[in-house]
Amino acid sequence: MDSIIELKDINKIYGKRVKTQVLNNINLSIDKGSFNSIIGASGSGKTTLLNIIGMLDRPTSGQVELEGRRIDKMSRRVLADIRNREVGFVFQFHHLLPEFNAIENVIMPRSIRDIFCGRKTSEKAKELLELVGLPKVKKNKVYDLSGGEQQRVAIARALMNSPKIILADEPTGNLDSKTSEVIYNIFRDINKELGTTFIIITHDERIAKKTDRIIEIEDGVIKF
Template sequence: MTNTLLEAKDLTMVYGTVVKTHALKGVSLNIEPGEFSSIIGYSGSGKTTLLNILGTLDRPTSGVLRLLGEDVTKMSDLQLANFRNRNLGFIFQFHHLLPEFTALENVLMPTWIRSRNGSLKLASRAKELLELVGLKDRINNKATALSGGQQQRVAIARALINEPQLILADEPTGNLDSETTEQVYELLRNINSTLNTAFVVVTHNDHIAAKSNRIIEMKDGLITKDYPAAGMDRDVLWNEIAPVYCRHCNREISTEGTVALL
């Protein structure tokens, strides 16, 4: 029996009927337990479309998606909603917190959707997660009383509350400054290593991608490269990513024409 967490085979996604847009053109990949992967590529390459399908937020036009050994492409909408709530976590560029609720209440929201009632055990778990993400003293603050970085930390705790094996993140640091971006990234990696939670992160940030265990590059609805980043020589890795995807990094071009990290 396979231990693979996620298996996608020949996923396609076509938008429109008269004028058709082929967002995905037969994408296949596997995600293993505890893996930390980044998906990179230009805007319009199919990154977010793929992430939404992997997270069962959208259905593919064709292809098969298996999560935790189950073929989710055959599930009804209600079955998918329940499966998603139990097994997956999501972090988006915009945290989507409910402003009228506290940090603690926002973290507990997925549990209320799941069971429609609260419990002391779940509240204790939510407090532990908020402490894990560094918000022990902000538990009772309303979302509007938190900084952007703090709000994203609440969103991370919320993604963890149902103890998912896989978290899918779409530009989770895209709305943050560089210092907060590094802090949030280190937090994600800490969660990955301590809880063995798998992450698939869509990012335009080359620094985030370069520190992943695996990099998946997309172009025109296809995976064009898929390679391990962990253990790769830093200069080799940087020259693989930076010339194409680097937008914010400090870099210089050497006399040999290669890109070096400053």
């Protein structure tokens, strides 16, 4: 199978005077269209690893490839553009803009690229809100939505630019188990219907067990 992400000999060291090695010689290949989870104790390096995959952070050494392109070598500007077009992020705290309504939040990644986004864009935002099961609250301000609904808006936003890969950092860490299940099922449907690759950091064992591949990290090393 083709890979979408290739990590080769990744090391990450934080700090200049006092150095802390957080990732230790990570080698990892993620198949295109696959549905993966990352598990591991708090502080083991999960977020650091996901941020390097998502180009939010750079490794101290090693290679990162996105569909064969060496992203660790690219300039910040080029990276920001690739990130915006090809990667969707979902975080534990949704980082939505509470004063804006659901549609406006979903459109946000597109309006960063194109301030004159038109009707087609808002049509797509509406479709995405329907896809995540929120046909009724499109015009509601985000602060009027429940935690689960807000997270679904964040998922719709992550899908706005039709990314190839979605990176989720404890997306259900803040939600009850029933809502977590709903979010997981939405991810699964998107994966099946659109072929989007997923990497989901989770503490929820039941969710991890339902992914195709569990990547376990311990003290900055991947366990095989």
